[in-house]
Amino acid sequence: MAAASAERSAIAPPLPARLRRKSSLSDYSPITTVKIPKPSSKRRHGLLALVSARGGDGDGKGDGNHLVGRALELQNDSVSKDLHALPRPLTSSHLPHSLADGSRLRVAYQGVRGAYSESAADKAYPNCEAVPCDQFDSAFEAVERWLVDRAVLPIENSLGGSIHRNYDLLLRHNLHIVGEVKFAVRHCLLANHGVQLQDLKRVLSHPQALAQCEHTLTKWGLVREAVDDTAGAAKHVALNELKDTGAVASSVAGKIYGLNILAQDIQDDSDNVTRFLMLAREPIIPGTDRLFKIESRPLRKQPLRLRDDNNNGPKYFDYLFYVDFEASMADQNAQNALKHLNHFSLHTGLYGAVSGMGDAQLLVLVDS
Ligand SMILES: O=C(O)C(=O)C[C@]1(C(=O)O)C=C[C@@H](O)C=C1
Numbered sequence: 449m450a451a452a453s454a455e456r457s458a459i460a461p462p463l464p465a466r467l468r469r470k471s472s473l474s475d476y477s478p479i480t481t482v483k484i485p486k487p488s489s490k491r492r493h494g495l496l497a498l499v500s501a502r503g504g505d506g507d508g509k510g511d512g513n514h515l516v517g518r519a520l521e522l523q524n525d526s527v528s529k530d531l532h533a534l535p536r537p538l539t540s541s542h543l544p545h546s547l548a549d550g551s552r553l554r555v556a557y558q559g560v561r562g563a564y565s566e567s568a569a570d571k572a573y574p575n576c577e578a579v580p581c582d583q584f585d586s587a588f589e590a591v592e593r594w595l596v597d598r599a600v601l602p603i604e605n606s607l608g609g610s611i612h613r614n615y616d617l618l619l620r621h622n623l624h625i626v627g628e629v630k631f632a633v634r635h636c637l638l639a640n641h642g643v644q645l646q647d648l649k650r651v652l653s654h655p656q657a658l659a660q661c662e663h664t665l666t667k668w669g670l671v672r673e674a675v676d677d678t679a680g681a682a683k684h685v686a687l688n689e690l691k692d693t694g695a696v697a698s699s700v701a702g703k704i705y706g707l708n709i710l711a712q713d714i715q716d717d718s719d720n721v722t723r724f725l726m727l728a729r730e731p732i733i734p735g736t737d738r739l740f741k742i743e744s745r746p747l748r749k750q751p752l753r754l755r756d757d758n759n760n761g762p763k764y765f766d767y768l769f770y771v772d773f774e775a776s777m778a779d780q781n782a783q784n785a786l787k788h789l790n791h792f793s794l795h796t797g798l799y800g801a802v803s804g805m806g807d808a809q810l811l812v813l814v815d816s
Pocket residue numbers: 558559562563564565566602605611633654656657676677678679722
């Protein structure tokens with residue numbers, strides 16, 4: 449990571465003018481998927497391009513080799529097993545918040561200024577340069593194309609549940625989970641000045657935010673309309689000077705777009721926490737042992753499985769399972785567990801390793 453900015457200039461295509469360093473965030477228009485050049489595919493053979501690095505603390509004997517050895521075994525046999533030829537992963541237990549040249553980390557998030565994701569990016573990487581992207585895909589691509597250094601994206605919310613889109617995108621993209629932050633989401637009902645609650649007929653927001661305020665919005669009899677992000681909703685209401693439409697967004701968004709706060713803390717439960725993943729091009733080597741959850745997603749390429757060779761038997765849905773757990777990559781039990789998963793499944797993929805205060809977190813992908 450120390451060489452990140454040097455690598456950027458050596459490897460990366462020149463940044464589009466609109467993405468070069470700006471004097472303030474308001475100078476940015478969001479990165480959009482269409483404007484990002486298509487990837488020259490570096491995806492390796494196999495289900496996922498996974499851990500692509502060699503670990504250790506410089507002597508080549510550290511935990512990282514173990515991690516990578518494991519990750520490579522989990523992939524297709526045709527992938528090179530020459531571990532020493534692979535690039536090195538980050539090994540620091542503390543994530544860097546600035547680059548070697550002292551410049552700020554550029555962190556992609558989905559939404560416009562004032563989105564919760566922007567605050568989460570700032571919490572994950574204090575003093576970072578948060579870069580708005582119009583869609584989740586754009587944020588993934590921005591990291592892959594070296595337009596930014598990291599992405600911070602929501603993966604689940606304590607009220608609304610999993611953000612499936614990002615599970616699916618983790619599969620399609622070539623990034624590593626290098627950390628996570630939890631962010632307490634406190635929604636406000638925002639409206640233009642002079643507008644009262646009784647003037648409102650509808651309310652705009654991100655679908656997750658609308659879901660998190662479902663009871664309150666129903667009680668108020670407001671029609672709900674989904675938009676890309678909460679702050680985008682606030683911006684729309686403000687720019688169009690809407691009198692019959694409010695936005696569910698943060699107080700920060702209210703301030704940025706000059707809206708009035710009609711009601712505060714309107715989420716159905718005061719414990720409304722969104723978990724965001726920190727994503728990077730390089731993995732980080734980790735520490736402990738805890739299982740958080742298993743998430744299943746339909747296996748798109750092969751959604752149904754037929755029981756017998758004649759295609760006559762009962763059909764089953766086929767799924768991918770994301771096993772979300774903390775473990776040391778050096779722990780033999782964890783390695784054995786992964787090995788067994790590998791035996792029982794057609795493909796197993798290792799998504800990422802998180803290092804935060806010596807803890808590790810893996811998102812392992814297994815298909816049924
Ligand atoms: O719209 C935003 O402000 C976001 O950051 C997105 C998002 C989400 O995707 O869940 C993030 C946190 C809140 O749970 C609501 C919306």
